[in-house]
Amino acid sequence: MYAVVGCSDCSMLWVVEGRPETSQCPRCGTTRQYAKRKKFVTTEEEDHAREVRASMLANRQGHGDAFAELDSFTEMEGQIDDAGPSDEEYLERSGIDADAVAEAGEAAMDSGGSTSRKERVREAVRELDEATEDAVVDYAAERGVDPEYTRTALEKLVRAGEATENRGVYRLL
DSSP states (O other): OEEEEEOTTTOOEEEEESOOSEEEOTTTOOEEEGGGSEEEEEESOHHHHHHHHHHHHHHHTTOHHHHHHSOOHHHHHHHGGGSSOOHHHHHHHTTOOHHHHHHHHHHHHHTTSOOOHHHHHHHHHHHOSSOBHHHHHHHHHHTTOOHHHHHHHHHHHHHTTSEEEETTEEEEO
16 A cells, blocks of 8 residues: 655655655755654555656646646556667667677676675685685685785785675685
8 A cells, every 4th residue: 555645744645655664855854753754645646746746846836737747657657669760779879889889798697797895805705614814815716806805805805894804714804
């Protein structure tokens, strides 16, 4: 269930899902019991609640007639893809090869995205059964991280209190 509710302090309108014990105004932060909030409409459909809220806001600003001429949110959402140039057309007009961009995106997705060197060191400490310095260096090196960087990163993690080292074995905190 969805309800369009209002704030008695600042007149903000928003949509609340379900029946929470309390609700907080997104504008002024006032928290009230949900039961005491003014509910302008209660409906089972989120889109209907969004439409009512938008209509109320348009009427407040004197644009109720213009709002009435618009399509529903659902219909406008379906029209978004038809508005403006396509992504490929935009890139080509900007002087960028759209095919190269698509290939780079696919390559990044195939490799699991880019992971920072520091995150690779953390991953090694997290994943290894016995995360000794040598084991972490080997793990990170297999994934393209310089061994010297790995050793320095381990020291920094311990100094920053993000990891501990006990008898040569590292553990993240």
